[in-house]
Every structure is written in structure tokens, then in C-alpha cells.
Amino acid sequence: MNRQQRRSVGQQQAPARIAPAQVALAEAIRLHQAGQLDAAVPRYRRSLALAPDQPDALQNLAGALNDLGRPAEALALLDRALALRPLYPIAHFTRGNALWALGRPDDAIAAYGVALTQKPDFAAVFEARSLVLSGEGRFGDTLADAEAALRLAPRDPYAHNARGNALRALGRLEEAISSYSRAIALAPDYADGQFNRAQTLLAAGRLDEAWSGYEWRWQTPQMIAQHRRFRVPHWQGEAAGAEAGAGLRLLIHAEQGLGDTLQFCRYLPMVAALGFTVILEVPRPLARLCGTLDGAADIVVQGEALPAFDLHLPLMSLPGRFRTTLASIPARTPYLAADSAAAGLWRARLDGFGRGLRVGLAWAGNPSPGNPARGAMDRRRSIAPGRLAPLWDISGVTFVSLQKDGPRLPDSLPVFDAMDEMGDFADSAALVSTLDLVIAVDSAVAHLAGALGKPVWLLDRADPCWRWMLGRRDSPWYPSLTLYRQETPGDWESILAEVRADLARLALQSNRPG
Template identity: 30%
Template sequence: MSKSHAANRDPASIATLVSYADVDFSAHRMSDARNGYLQVLAAYPHNAHALHRMGLVCAYLNEMAEASVYLERALQAAPTSAELWEHAGLVAALKGEYAEAEAFYRHALHIAGSTATLHRNLADCLRQSGRLAEAKEHYEKAISIEPNLHYAILAVARISSELGETVNSASYLLRAWMLAPGSLRDGLDLITALVQAGREDEVNDVVELLSKRYANDAEALRFISGTLNENHRYADGLRLARRGLSIDLDNHFLFYNAARALWMCGRTRECFPYAMEAARLWPDNDGKSVQYFVSCVQLALGDFFEGWKRHKIFYTYQSIANHLVRPEFPEWNGEQVAGSRFLYVLHQGFGDQIQFLRFAEWLHQQGATVDVLVDPPLAGVAASMTGVRTVYCYPSVPNGPYEYWSYMLRIPEYMNLRISMLPIAMPYIAATQERHEHWRTYIEATAARTACAKKRRVGFVWQGSPNTANDRFRSISLETLRPLFDLPSITWFSVQKGNGEEGSTVLADEFDVHTLGPLIEDFSDTLAILETLDLLITVDSSTAHLAGAAGLPVWVFQPAYSEWRWLVNRTDSPWYPSMRLFPQRELGQWDTVIEEVREALLEMSAEEVHADR
């Protein structure tokens, strides 16, 4: 009997027609299935099965409005069908109607009780609505019913990551990976999660599996090496970038990944050819970051001519330009400045601004009348400079008039700066007499020279801003510094300011340590304190620049990663003649450096103390 000629209301014929339509539906012949179900509904308009299937056929054909109508009619015909309520929820979710979808799913759960698919679908809906914690709860319920539900396990992992639950995210990602090592993205996410959770040992197995699976896929190796670099696994990142380059020597990302790994390991000279090749291969309209990176490598290697010329690309970053002031009068491009009024615009971190303040002196020496624009905490020290007429502070920008203005990083190129020209001016900042006397009196009352004529006064800073890139490698824990604090004949003064400034107070019961951070208002206070001390020992921080700019003795813990301003293989700095660098041999390993500083302190303690400090 032909489907199209079934008797209108003969139950047997209708059953046969439904059977044919179901076969077409299962085979995804949706046009044929639609015709069959419509014939059924012509005879039996309230047939719940035909209405249900018509809703699904319309959803399959992306006819969502019609799908909703048919499912609504089906629910009127069979209101106790949990499957119908669930499918109505799926269609509502596909339409972006998440509140309605949630109501449908919850009603289905009320009828059928917990099922893995219902909890999973409800979780999907909640996740789309941004209700991550609730979504996670229902995914976990689905997993409790079906422990190997890979989709839900992966979803919990990703939601946990979004919620900042790094340990939970790592556990679920690893669980999903053990069930079925998935896509490249899953592997990369797992590496990141394990590193963030502190489960470094388990990373090795994932890296090994990925490196074998994608051993001949240069593009995959690009992503793997990049992820390893982002997670500070530089040795593996370098190894896999080089493997990728053995397959594809035209892949600019792989050259860049290799260069970044070498840079972070302090292997600057090895880094340079990789960086240059990345810059050569990178598309012209998308290579700003690599060009800036190359400039940093060139500067670190002492090539100031090429480095500063390329460094100006920094100001073409839209994200940078959007946050910088741009005065309306002419920008300086290297013209003669004698007799001109010049606004020198400083920016970036406090340390950068202190380092580049010296060029205000150079501009003054060339005959310009110089005003500077700095962040408010630096106003006092900037005002101490003999070559500066007026100090202005963000967010105020002076109206002028000025003949020229310039950002700080543009000055070196146009003045044709060479290493031999440094330090330009020294010292170029000083504390006011009033603050100097205030802090000299305070320090003398705390650690009087007369009480112990050979007692040294040493300041220390153990961490920089946590918002700075690579701060995890430059900051040092107080516990790591303990071998220094028990040295005899030294009184220690913490000049740590800002984040964690009171952390050193716990040392006072055990060592001769005084915490000054809470008493410090700005850099002028810090500078006045440093002028009363014999030495500052610090991580690479703004306080290091402050002491160096004032010509005061400062020892700097230098992490192993490359840093353009400190150049390569030096323990001194042409920028700051009073500075001594103590570099790491291996990234993250401070023990040897601490021992070297301890030995240097013992040597210093044997020398005569200067009574004028």
C-alpha cells in the first residue's frame, strides 16, 4: 500500500503511514518524513507522536518558529511526556530563549527525575545564560549519572577555569584527557590548567604525547610551543619550536616562539637571529609586536642605533596610543631645540620614567626650556632636577605654548644615543633638604652610628608590581632573603612600598629589621631615606632606578631573562654608575645569587663606614 494513498482514518493505515514516516525521519529524509507526518495529522490532528516528530523535522530544517508551534501542540496532547518537554527546551535554546528553555528542562526533570541528558542540556542552557556556577552543578549531576560523559567533564573543566578554580579545572581536564585524548586545543588547555594548578610533573606526559602526535605538523607545533612559552616552560617551548622549524622554515610564529624562549632564558645572542628571521617573515601589516621585540633584543646587545630606530614602533600600538596624551603643538622629530620651549612627556612605569628623566637634562644642555609631565608620585623628584623648569602631573596637560613636545622613548633615536654617551647626567635627582633632615633624624634615632660605629644601614626591596610582566621571576620571597638578614653589623630597612609593604614586620622579632613602607608617602620620601643609608639591595624595581639616578649605591637582583636596559653579560650599568648587578644563572633560581650578595656584604662590612650617612 502506498503511503500517499492511505485511508484517511483507518488506524492500521495510519500506523503504517507513521511507520514509513519514522523510517524517513531516521534516515534524515526530512522532506519525505514531513509529508508522511502531515498526512497523519490531516487524519488525526492531535496525534502526539506526529506533532512531536513534525517539531523535530522543522528544527532540523531550521524552521524554528514552526518547530515551537508543533511542539506546543504535542505538549497539549501529551503533557506528561518528559521527552517532549526536553525537546521543547532544546528548540527554545536554539532560538536563544534560555529562560523558556530552562523552564522546559526543569519541568522534564520534575516528570522524569534525574537523567544525564536532562542535566547536561539544562547545564548548557544555564551556561549560555552566564550562570556558570549553576551550570557547573548540573554538569556534575550529569557526570554522577554517567561518569564517562566526556562532554560534561570537559564543560566542568572550562567553567572551573572561568571561575578561577584552577585545581578543579586541571582535575577535570585531566579526567577528560584520560578518557579520550582529544583535540589539540584540549591538550593545550590541559597544559595551562596543570601549570596553574602547580602540577608541573604531570605536564611532561601531556607534552610528550602532543609532541609525538604532532611531530610532523609544523602549525600544531607552533601552537604547542607558544602555549609552553606562555606557561613558562621555555626549554620545551624552544625544543618544539625548533622541531617545527625543521619542517617549515617559513613559519614566522615558530621563529618568534624560539626567540621568546631564548630571550626568557637569558640567551640573548642566540635569540637574535631567530628574532630577525621572525621579523623578516612576518606580514608587514601584522608585525608590530615582533618588530618591537627585535628592538629590545638589539638594545640589549648594545646596538643602540638600530634598536632605538626600531623601538619607536611602540607608539603605533593602538592599545598604547589610546592611553597616552597627545599635545596639540608640534611633536619633536630631532630639530634643533636651542631657545625652544619643550614639553617632555614621560609615561609607562615609575622606573621607566625615572630612568628617562635624565634626558630632560640633555634637552636643557641643548638650550631648551624644559617642562616635564610625570605621574604624581614622581613630581617631587622631578622637581629636584636643575634642568627642569616646571613639573606637571597627569591627568593635567599644560596648554603651553611650546615649540615642541616628545614622548620619552623618542628622545634616544633623535639624539643619536650611544652607550658611550651614558649616563648623560649623574646624579640628576636629589631629595629636598627638609625631607633629608627629617629622615636622617629618624634613621639616626633608629640605628645610631654612635651605638655601633661599624653598623651598616642597608635598605631592601623584595618585590615589584605584581601587574608587571614577568614579575613572578623578578620578585623574591622574604624567606629566600633570610640568609642576608642574619649577617652581623647590618641594620636593615625595608623601603618596600605598596603591595605587601608590611610583610617585613614579621622579621623584626628575629632580625634587626625595620619596616618603613607604611611611613613613606611618595618617591621623595624614599629618596631621602636612601640618602641616609649605606646601600640599597633590591629586585629590578623603580626603587633601583631611584637610587641609581641619585648616584647612590644600589645592588640589583637581576633575573636570568633578558632585559634591554641592563644589556648582556654585565655586572655594572652604564645608565647608573653606582649600580651593581647580581644576575641569575638560571631562571627562577636565586640561591647562588643570594650567596654572592651575602659574600659581597661581608666584604663591605669589613670596610670603613662613612660617617656622613
């Protein structure tokens, strides 16, 4: 049972006159505290069927449903509980959790505020609110709440983790690492603390210290359900010499986002060089493009039948298996290739727009509905199309949309948009290969351009993903990438003004034959 689940379980306060309901409630709480949420839910419902007006049963059932990913049901129950007992801080806390899960951060913050008004020493509420505030880019307030939680519970590993998250978002990486280390010292099996520390070490460029901790990702609540288990063992990296993997079939399976797969599939030639026959399993949109990668004997689409294999490994464990440091990142590009015939067709269509610089644009990532933390991150990394207005009147530039999903540009703008014709990333790669430059937020499009060796300007949020690091304009992963990073959360205007000036200068230097 995780911390959030424990905190969502209130104490039984049912009156004696509803003893059968009280018995059912006690059994539900026992199952809930044991982490058996699916079994607890019908017991809560049984108790409420016997006695509907039980604030504790309503609140606890709401907590279980929220942890089962059913926040809308939880919210309705909490409204009933609070109508019966308005002074009920744990219910306001659980209500904040449900609102956060529903993508209503402002309402969640308000609910947490009510909980703290009723119970000012409720450390868990400060921790939860710090997470929501971080999602909204309010990193100073995030740190204040995390430190308030620590004053109330100085030996609480979750509070130390919350402080680490706030410090990392503020760019204070070494302090963040210390906070995560304190959390781990208090609770060595705390997966979030281990994983967050590893990501912060990566952001600090301390790659060799990070990879073992990065393996804790599979124990975190957000990723444990994605952990693949097979009847064959993990490859532990034992085969270090040439041909040491001869005769063995190794399955490498993609994980996390499309951009992650595009970034880390670069390791497959290194695996194949050890003599393994490599099977790469990827999402369908990447299958054709990954077929251009050296080192993969077989490409399999996720969800389809796998051939026989002797060993397996998640894709993003490969850097650790090769003990990657900043100096040893396999940074040679391109390692993916576009279809030349398809590229020729796109080139001919773009020739109709005349001379000038051809610049691809991608302004949004994946909003990740149902995942409030990732959804909040996407809001911070994405740019509303209207904010791109300073770019449109640059002379000598043909803009090409590379935005497949998300908010679209008005049809009246001078942008070539054929994304409805894109069936997969191989199609997109053919178009990208004809461009002079790609300008993108932190999304799969930026990784695609980098993997193809195309110049790419990455427009990055103030609290970057670990892979883009801090204090540099380049990337050790993609030699053709230049970073434009916010100084202040949410300030795209300054970034776009800089991009406009640099792009106008580049357009003047361009001399495409007519």
C-alpha cells in the same frame, strides 16, 4: 584582528535543525574575524540563547571574551563546550589561553598538552605554550616548543618570534636577533617581532641599531591601548642645535613603569638645552621628586589638565631622538635630589640604631595583576622574603626596608620599616639619601637609588631586562650600580650567598663615627 583572535575562532558546525541559531553564529564569526569583538559577543549570545548546546558558539564566544580581557567568563564557557565535545583541540587551546590570563600557568600548560595530544601538529599551541614556559623560567623547554612550531610552520613569523624569545631568555642574543629578523622578513609589519628585535639589540649593546625598532612598541598588543594621541605633532628630533627649540613648548609624557620614568627623565636637561620649554607629565608618585630635575619648566600629574604645548614625545623615545649609543649615554648622577630637611629627620631616627652600615632592601616588584606576561616576569625577578634569611645575622649592618608594597617581612626581624609613612617617591628619596647602600631586585627602587647616585647592588634574574645587558657587572646607565645575576633561573641562594659575603666584608670596612 590579531593572530590570537583568529586562532580562537572555530568553524561553524551547528546542525541544520537550529537554523536561526546558525545564522546568528555565522554573523558572530564574521564580526569576530573582522576584529569587531564587542559586536561579535552579543551575536554569539543570541545564537546560544536560541540553541544553548553549541560547542562552536561556546568556544568562539570564549575566545572573544578572552581577547577582551574577560578570561574568567571565557573559562566557564569553555568548560561547557568541552563537556559537550571533549575531543576539541581548539577549545583546549583557548582554555589554556584563559588559564594563562588568569595567572594559572601550570593549568595552562596542562590544557595545551591536552590540545597537542588531540592534534599533535597544532603549531599555535606550541607557540602559546612556549610563552607560558618562558614565564616560568623553563627556557630550554621554551626553545623546544618554539622549534617544534617552526618544524610545523617554517614560514610562520610568530613561530620565528617565539624562537627569538626563547633564545633571548637563554642569553643567545645574536641568534635571537636572527630569528626576529626572519620573522620581520616574513611579515614586515609584525610589531612584536620588530619590538622584540629592538630590545634584543639594546641588550646586546647595539643601541644605535635599536631605537627605530623600539618605536614599534606602540603597535604591539600590550601597548597599543597606551598610545597617546594629541592634535600636535611628535617631536622628531629635528632641532639639533642650541636654541633650535626656542619659543616651542614640548610635552614629554611618561610611559610604562615608574622605573622607566626614573631612568629616562635624565634626558630632560638635554632637551631644555635645545631651547624648548619642557613640560613633563608623570604619575603622581613621581611628581614631587621629578620637580628636582633640571630642565623641566612644568611638572604635570598624569590625568590632570595639561597646559598648551606645540609638540609632544613619549619619554622613552628620547634616547632615539638623541641617537644614544653606549658611549653617549648621559650617565652623570645624581640627576634627582632628595629634600635635605626630610633627609635630616630620617638620619636622626636612624642614628638611634647606632653605628654601622645602613642598607636599604627591596625584594619585590609590581605583580601586575591582569597582565600574565608581566606577572610571570615579576615572579622571576622578585625574592620571597624568607630567602633573605642569610643576611640578617651580618654584624655591623642596620637594614632598612624600602619595600612599599608586596610581601612584608615578619615584625620580629631586625629591620627598620617606615614604608607606611611614604607618600611618594620624594619621601622615599629622602630616606634613601641617608643610606650607605641599597640592595634591590630589578624595580623602581633600584632606579631611584641609581638616579640619586647611591651605591646599589641589583639582584637580577637570569633573563634580564634589556637595560642591564649581559656579560657585565656594571651598568652604563648608573655608575654606582653593581649587578648580581643568577646563573640558573630561580637560583637566589647562590646570589644571596655572594651578597652576604660582600656585605659582611663591606661592614667590616665601614667606620661610621659613633
